[in-house]
Amino acid sequence: MSALYPLKFKTIYKDKIWGGQKIKTYLHKDFGSLPNCGETWEISGVKSDVSVVADGALAGESLADLLEKYQGELVGEKVYAHFGNIFPLLVKFIDANEDLSIQVHPNDELAKKRHNSFGKTEMWYVIEADPGSTLIAGFNQELTEQIYLDKFNSGHLTDILNKEDVTAGDVFFLPAGRVHTIGKGLLIAEIQQTSDITYRIYDFDRVDDKGNKRELHTEEALAAIDYKHYPEYKTKYQPKKDETVKLVTCPYFTTNLLDFTHGTSKDYSALDSFVIHVCVEGDYTIKYNEEAYTVKMGECILLPKNIDQVELETTGGFKILESYIE
Numbered sequence: 001m002s003a004l005y006p007l008k009f010k011t012i013y014k015d016k017i018w019g020g021q022k023i024k025t026y027l028h029k030d031f032g033s034l035p036n037c038g039e040t041w042e043i044s045g046v047k048s049d050v051s052v053v054a055d056g057a058l059a060g061e062s063l064a065d066l067l068e069k070y071q072g073e074l075v076g077e078k079v080y081a082h083f084g085n086i087f088p089l090l091v092k093f094i095d096a097n098e099d100l101s102i103q104v105h106p107n108d109e110l111a112k113k114r115h116n117s118f119g120k121t122e123m124w125y126v127i128e129a130d131p132g133s134t135l136i137a138g139f140n141q142e143l144t145e146q147i148y149l150d151k152f153n154s155g156h157l158t159d160i161l162n163k164e165d166v167t168a169g170d171v172f173f174l175p176a177g178r179v180h181t182i183g184k185g186l187l188i189a190e191i192q193q194t195s196d197i198t199y200r201i202y203d204f205d206r207v208d209d210k211g212n213k214r215e216l217h218t219e220e221a222l223a224a225i226d227y228k229h230y231p232e233y234k235t236k237y238q239p240k241k242d243e244t245v246k247l248v249t250c251p252y253f254t255t256n257l258l259d260f261t262h263g264t265s266k267d268y269s270a271l272d273s274f275v276i277h278v279c280v281e282g283d284y285t286i287k288y289n290e291e292a293y294t295v296k297m298g299e300c301i302l303l304p305k306n307i308d309q310v311e312l313e314t315t316g317g318f319k320i321l322e323s324y325i326e
Contacts, residue, residue: 004070004304006286006293009051009063012041017208020097022187026128027093027298039094042300043276045087045194063087076272076305079325088118088325089253091278091300092190093127096182101203101214102136102157105195106224107176114220115197119176122192123235123248123255125321126170127280130185137172137180137233138162138226145222152218157202162233171235173248177226189278191323193252199224249326258320260284260312269308273324277301281319287311295320 013023013031016038023029023037031037043063044051051063058066067087072080079088105111105120112118124135140162151160161179164172166186174180179201182188199217207213237247237257242264245257258264263284268275277286283296286303288310295301295318303310312318 003057004074004306005056005058005291006288006307006310007056007058007066007302007304008054008293008295008299009043009302010054012044012049012051013037014039014041017206017214018096018098018100020095022095022097022128023093023298026187028296029093029298036097037095038097039092041090041092042278043087043089043091043302046090046196048196070304073306074304075274076325078272079274079305086118086194088194089276089323090192090194090196091276091323092192093298094182094186094188094190096184096186096188099184099204100182101200102161102179102181103198103200104179104221104224105176105199106197110224111176111195111197117197118193118195120193120195120197121176121250121252122174122190123253124172124174124182125189125191125247125255125257125278125280126166126168126186127189128187129166129168129170133166133183133185134163135166135172135181135183135186136161136163137174138178139229142229143227145225145227148225148227149222152201164234169239171237171247172233173235173250175226175250177224179225189280189321191253191255191276191278191321244322247321252325253323254326256322258318258322260314260319261317263311263313265309265311267309268303268324271324271326272305273326274305275303275307276323277303278321278323279318280321282314282317284312284314284318284320287313
C-alpha cells in the first residue's frame, strides 16, 4: 500500500502593500507578527516557495521531494509526463484591503522565451465581498496596441478597462494576456498555473513605507496583452445544492463547485490526476483508508492520484472548490 494519503501543507503567508486582515478575521488563519497578509500560498511548487507537508507520516517533506519520489502516483501519469518534477498548480487566498496593481501575465510561449517558466492562466472565486466592491477584467472596447499605448501615455488607461461589480460566489476566469486587478474589499480563492510572473502596468502611484514606487513593466506587458474585447468576463454558472457544478475548464485545470448540505462520496478513478479541495465555507471530514481528515474553511487538501474514492462527511454543510487536470 502506498504511503500517500490526503495531504495538507503549511500555509505560506505574504504581506503586501495592499494586504489586510481578513485572512485572520474571516478565514481564521493566524499570520503572526506580519502587519497584514495579502496572500497565502496554500499549495505551491514555485521554486522560491515550495509547500511543506503539515502533518501525518510525511510531515516536513516538501512537495518537490514528494513529486520526485512518487511521480505519477502523486499527480497522475499523464500529468507527470507533461510537467515532470514541477507541481502544475498554485493555490492562494488573496485579501485585497486596497486595489491591487493593474497587471497582466504572459502566456506559456512568452513566459518560456523570456523567463523559462510556465505562463499564468488563473481563476478567481470570490469568497467575501464588501458592499460596492469591484474588480477589473479585460477591456471595455476593441483595441490595438497603439490605441492602448495612446490611452496609457495620456493617463487615461482606466477609461478602457472593463470594471465589474462583484458579490460573493462570483467567478472570473483570467486566461494569460487578460489585463486585470482585484479590487478593494475582496477576499478571493485563486487557482492558477505554477508561475509567479506578473507584469505590473499601473500601480495608482502608490509608494511603500520608504516612499518608493513599485516597479512597472510597461514595455514587457505590450507583447503579453490580449487587446481583444469579449462580450462576457464574469463566468456564468448556475449554483446548485448537493450537486457538482463545473465552473471552469481549460487545458491547465478544471474547477468545480461542491455546495453540499450533507455528506457525499466521490469517485476519482476515471481521472489521471491529483485532486485539490479548497474549502471556502463550512467544514467536512474526508474518510479514506479508515482514517479521518478534517478540512475547515480556509484550508486546502491534496488528494494524490492513487486515492480513487473518498467519503465526505459533514454536519453543517460545506462549499468546496474541486480542481484537477483533465
